[in-house]
Amino acid sequence: MSVSRRSFLKGLATTSAATVIGPSLLASSKVFADDQQIGQGTWRYSGSHWGAFRAQIYAGKVQQIEAIEIDKNPTEMLKGIKGIIYNPSRVRYPMVRLDWLKKHKFSGETRGNNRFVRVTWDEALDLFYRELERIQKDYGPWALHAGQTGWRQTGQFHSCTSHMQRAVGMHGNYITKVGDYSTGAGQTIMPYVLGSTEVYAQGTSWSEILDNSKNIILWANDPVKNLQVGWNCETHESYPYLAQLKEKVAKGEINVISVDPVKNKTQRYLENTHLYIHPQTDVPFMLGVAHTLYTENLYDKEFIKMYCLGFDEFIGYVTGETKDKVEKTPEWAAEICGVPAEQIREFARMLVKERTQILFGWCIQRQEHGEQPYWMGAVIAAMVGQIGLPGGGISYGHHYSGIGVPSTGFAAPGGFPRNVDEGQKPKWDNNDFNGYSRTIPVARFVDCILEPGKEIKYNGSKVILPDYKMMVISGNNPWHHHQDRNRMKQAFQKLQTVVTIDFAWTATCRFSDIVLPACTQFERNDIDVMGSYSGRGLIAMQKLVDPLYQSKTDFDIFTELSRRFGKNKEYTRGMDEMQWVQMLYNDCRKANAGKFDMPEFDVFWQQGFLDFGTGKPWVRHADFRQDPEINALGTPSGFIEITSRKIGRYKYEHCQEHPMWFEKTERSHGGPGSDKHSFWMQSCHPDKRLHSQMCESDQFRATYTVQGREPVYINPKDAATKGIKDGDVVRVFNDRGQLLAGAVVTDSYPQGVVRIEEGAWYGPLNEKVGSIDTYGDPNTLTMDIPTSELAQATSAQTCLVSIEKFTGELPPVTAFGGPIEVS
Ligand SMILES: Nc1nc2c(c(=O)[nH]1)N[C@H]1C(S)=C(S)[C@@H](COP(=O)(O)OP(=O)(O)OC[C@H]3O[C@@H](n4cnc5c(=O)[nH]c(N)nc54)[C@H](O)[C@@H]3O)O[C@H]1N2
Numbered sequence: 001m002s003v004s005r006r007s008f009l010k011g012l013a014t015t016s017a018a019t020v021i022g023p024s025l026l027a028s029s030k031v032f033a034d035d036q037q038i039g040q041g042t043w044r045y046s047g048s049h050w051g052a053f054r055a056q057i058y059a060g061k062v063q064q065i066e067a068i069e070i071d072k073n074p075t076e077m078l079k080g081i082k083g084i085i086y087n088p089s090r091v092r093y094p095m096v097r098l099d100w101l102k103k104h105k106f107s108g109e110t111r112g113n114n115r116f117v118r119v120t121w122d123e124a125l126d127l128f129y130r131e132l133e134r135i136q137k138d139y140g141p142w143a144l145h146a147g148q149t150g151w152r153q154t155g156q157f158h159s160c161t162s163h164m165q166r167a168v169g170m171h172g173n174y175i176t177k178v179g180d181y182s183t184g185a186g187q188t189i190m191p192y193v194l195g196s197t198e199v200y201a202q203g204t205s206w207s208e209i210l211d212n213s214k215n216i217i218l219w220a221n222d223p224v225k226n227l228q229v230g231w232n233c234e235t236h237e238s239y240p241y242l243a244q245l246k247e248k249v250a251k252g253e254i255n256v257i258s259v260d261p262v263k264n265k266t267q268r269y270l271e272n273t274h275l276y277i278h279p280q281t282d283v284p285f286m287l288g289v290a291h292t293l294y295t296e297n298l299y300d301k302e303f304i305k306m307y308c309l310g311f312d313e314f315i316g317y318v319t320g321e322t323k324d325k326v327e328k329t330p331e332w333a334a335e336i337c338g339v340p341a342e343q344i345r346e347f348a349r350m351l352v353k354e355r356t357q358i359l360f361g362w363c364i365q366r367q368e369h370g371e372q373p374y375w376m377g378a379v380i381a382a383m384v385g386q387i388g389l390p391g392g393g394i395s396y397g398h399h400y401s402g403i404g405v406p407s408t409g410f411a412a413p414g415g416f417p418r419n420v421d422e423g424q425k426p427k428w429d430n431n432d433f434n435g436y437s438r439t440i441p442v443a444r445f446v447d448c449i450l451e452p453g454k455e456i457k458y459n460g461s462k463v464i465l466p467d468y469k470m471m472v473i474s475g476n477n478p479w480h481h482h483q484d485r486n487r488m489k490q491a492f493q494k495l496q497t498v499v500t501i502d503f504a505w506t507a508t509c510r511f512s513d514i515v516l517p518a519c520t521q522f523e524r525n526d527i528d529v530m531g532s533y534s535g536r537g538l539i540a541m542q543k544l545v546d547p548l549y550q551s552k553t554d555f556d557i558f559t560e561l562s563r564r565f566g567k568n569k570e571y572t573r574g575m576d577e578m579q580w581v582q583m584l585y586n587d588c589r590k591a592n593a594g595k596f597d598m599p600e601f602d603v604f605w606q607q608g609f610l611d612f613g614t615g616k617p618w619v620r621h622a623d624f625r626q627d628p629e630i631n632a633l634g635t636p637s638g639f640i641e642i643t644s645r646k647i648g649r650y651k652y653e654h655c656q657e658h659p660m661w662f663e664k665t666e667r668s669h670g671g672p673g674s675d676k677h678s679f680w681m682q683s684c685h686p687d688k689r690l691h692s693q694m695c696e697s698d699q700f701r702a703t704y705t706v707q708g709r710e711p712v713y714i715n716p717k718d719a720a721t722k723g724i725k726d727g728d729v730v731r732v733f734n735d736r737g738q739l740l741a742g743a744v745v746t747d748s749y750p751q752g753v754v755r756i757e758e759g760a761w762y763g764p765l766n767e768k769v770g771s772i773d774t775y776g777d778p779n780t781l782t783m784d785i786p787t788s789e790l791a792q793a794t795s796a797q798t799c800l801v802s803i804e805k806f807t808g809e810l811p812p813v814t815a816f817g818g819p820i821e822v823s
């Protein structure tokens with residue numbers, strides 16, 4: 001009782017602090033030390049998604065962690081790092097699911113009951129190998145899915161999914177994936193429109209934006225929250241620019257407008273203007289803007305003529321001459337998006353009056369028809385005509401991994417090879433996929449299990465969903481990242497064998513058959529680049545402590561697996577961990593020779609990091625603007641494609657030749673389904689986690705949970721109507737599932753909108769379909785439908801729910817603490 005009471009109070013403290021977002025993130029804060037300073041022990045360097053740090057090791061344990069000097073704006077999440085190593089949810093031993101081991105037709109119906117037996121490493125790897133053999137022999141490569149990927153911990157050598165895929169790939173071929181959950185829709189549509197994924201491209205430098213923009217539109221964008229983590233070792237170099245932006249907003253030098261249903265962390269920090277919009281209705285809003293720019297003759301005709309294709313066809317849709325014959329007036333838009341017509345007009349006039357930089361986030365394309373707002377954004381930017389100018393145009397990534405911080409341009413270290421070496425063949429060199437596709441759109445992996453053999457459309461081609469029987473999972477957590485848990489439960493009952501390699505006993509482990517204990521990144525040596533886009537330098541990731549319990553590095557695990565089919569030498573290339581790390585460093589040193597003088601490896605390793613300095617400012621699309629013939633875009637025509645003939649030829653219903661408005665399957669504020677479940681649930685990215693990572697860090701988790709549950713954020717009026725008070729446990733539900741969460745009442749959220757952050761660990765009461773989730777994983781409620789035939793990406797943000805105060809007897813949280821160990 002006392003524990004939950006304490007976390008309850010801590011939850012309340014976070015709530016009130018949340019309204020005045022602490023300066024901590026942007027103030028330079030030196031140390032995130034524990035209460036007592038211990039002057040002994042040794043200090044070692046390491047890097048992570050959360051930044052580079054020094055750790056004090058004493059008595060064989062990591063004692064405290066402090067950011068290194070380069071990182072002037074460390075994230076508060078550094079406080080959660082120790083808890084990744086030391087927590088009750090660690091995978092300690094190789095474990096095998098009891099009923100699977102006793103096996104009656106793989107016992108799919110009890111999958112998820114979390115009852116596991118401890119086995120030795122040899123037993124576990126023998127079973128793993130036996131299953132790989134059985135699948136290749138009895139079926140073929142189409143029956144094995146080892147392609148799901150995710151946010152493996154950092155380090156170029158130990159990048160764990162590469163280790164798994166290389167070893168499994170040396171045994172036999174398997175199903176792989178295309179796309180990702182982050183930007184599935186965006187990365188598929190944008191090559192047709194602007195010629196590259198845009199989402200992963202370096203963007204105009206912040207300094208250019210700060211010097212030249214008069215308006216900045218943060219469209220579905222929360223950089224203050226989302227720049228805390230990076231794909232490689234994050235440097236947080238974007239934050240000083242955000243601090244300058246805050247000053248310029250205060251002085252009235254730059255007008256920042258957030259187009260967002262909620263007052264997000266960035267808005268609360270910048271104290272900028274909020275343009276409230278109903279969820280999922282940006283396209284009607286943008287069509288109203290286009291209508292104004294066109295009818296008031298404000299758009300840049302020269303730019304359209306010089307740089308774009310297909311404007312006339314598109315504008316026929318806006319004026320109502322083509323397609324649905326509806327004129328997309330601001331009045332029409334206002335009905336749907338909730339922004340008054342006059343405000344839509346003013347917004348349009350403002351865009352063209354002065355230099356305007358549009359900065360899109362990614363959440364908005366993680367919804368049904370998520371391709372459309374991205375395409376439509378580019379059309380608006382083209383009509384404004386500032387693409388390629390400093391501080392003008394559109395970007396799709398300034399909230400991610402330091403995009404917008406100039407690149408130094410120096411070479412980064414390579415990584416461990418994901419594939420079988422050239423000239424080598426797998427043990428089972430079978431490329432017969434039985435008529436199934438060998439590559440699937442990533443978010444359709446559950447469809448394969450439920451509807452094998454089904455033909456789906458995808459990006460101009462067709463995919464036949466493979467009937468796979470076995471999955472191997474490493475470096476990602478599908479039982480967090482995928483949508484609709486109860487549908488997943490049904491699907492996973494059909495799988496024969498699931499092998500997961502992880503250091504945290506996630507829900508994915510619970511729903512697996514063989515679980516192998518990896519060690520964390522802090523229990524191995526590695527090297528990483530600091531600053532995914534800035535290329536700021538290199539960090540030595542020095543092993544802080546030895547692997548805990550019986551955990552091993554992924555490298556060691558897969559060396560032992562590949563030994564079972566005689567390919568361990570080929571797998572390791574005869575090198576050990578430190579030899580690999582040194583080789584990666586030395587290759588990088590060679591590549592930078594004559595440009596940047598890197599010291600000998602030993603010197604680097606001892607000093608812990610290497611600073612390459614800073615790069616030069618740059619403007620995206622400036623070259624294209626300067627000469628669209630020589631610097632043609634990567635689109636079929638080389639121009640900005642407002643209308644895409646290529647997409648038109650696909651004849652898709654929900655992605656046609658130009659951007660359009662399509663009604664959603666579920667939409668709040670009067671949209672479909674809202675009469676039954678009236679709240680839109682946004683499952684945005686967590687402020688105090690990286691997805692599901694660090695949720696296991698139990699002391700840190702206690703700083704934000706409410707009665708030990710994941711927070712659900714809700715507007716005060718909605719809470720009052722539902723009889724919910726701040727700190728109450730509530731039941732959030734829809735026809736797909738139900739969960740318990742802890743209410744945080746705050747006016748940062750409008751009426752009709754609630755947020756539960758993705759990555760909250762799934763803690764079902766039991767393995768049965770429909771059982772309540774005791775902790776608060778939003779993917780218990782989300783819908784597993786594709787964005788459209790084009791990208792087949794996740795539509796996690798198209799989701800309606802109901803909410804009520806929970807009055808029954810409160811079940812304990814079952815998400816954490818590992819398996820139920822049976823002998
Ligand atoms: N509802 C909803 N769902 C979403 C999203 C959303 O916005 N809303 N966002 C989506 C997005 S954008 C993303 S990127 C995905 C993220 O989905 P994932 O990438 O699957 O999420 P993570 O929680 O980072 O999972 C990484 C897992 O790998 C394990 N791991 C890390 N390092 C290692 C290692 O070195 N070795 C081994 N063996 N294991 C390791 C971690 O412990 C963790 O379990 O989620 C998606 N899901």
Ligand SMILES: Nc1nc2c(c(=O)[nH]1)N[C@H]1C(S)=C(S)[C@@H](COP(=O)(O)OP(=O)(O)OC[C@H]3O[C@@H](n4cnc5c(=O)[nH]c(N)nc54)[C@H](O)[C@@H]3O)O[C@H]1N2
Nearest residue numbers: 182220221226259260264279280361362363684685690691
């Ligand atoms: N702290 C932290 N940072 C992260 C991550 C993390 O897990 N934790 N994950 C990283 C990863 S993998 C990714 S993919 C990125 C994710 O980056 P994003 O997907 O951009 O991030 P979100 O915070 O989910 O959403 C950003 C904003 O979109 C708004 N929004 C949602 N739907 C709509 C809509 O329909 N219309 C409008 N106008 N706005 C909308 C939300 O209210 C929110 O303010 O973040 C990265 N950064």
Ligand SMILES: [Mo]
Nearest residue numbers: 180181182183
């Ligand atoms: Mo992502």
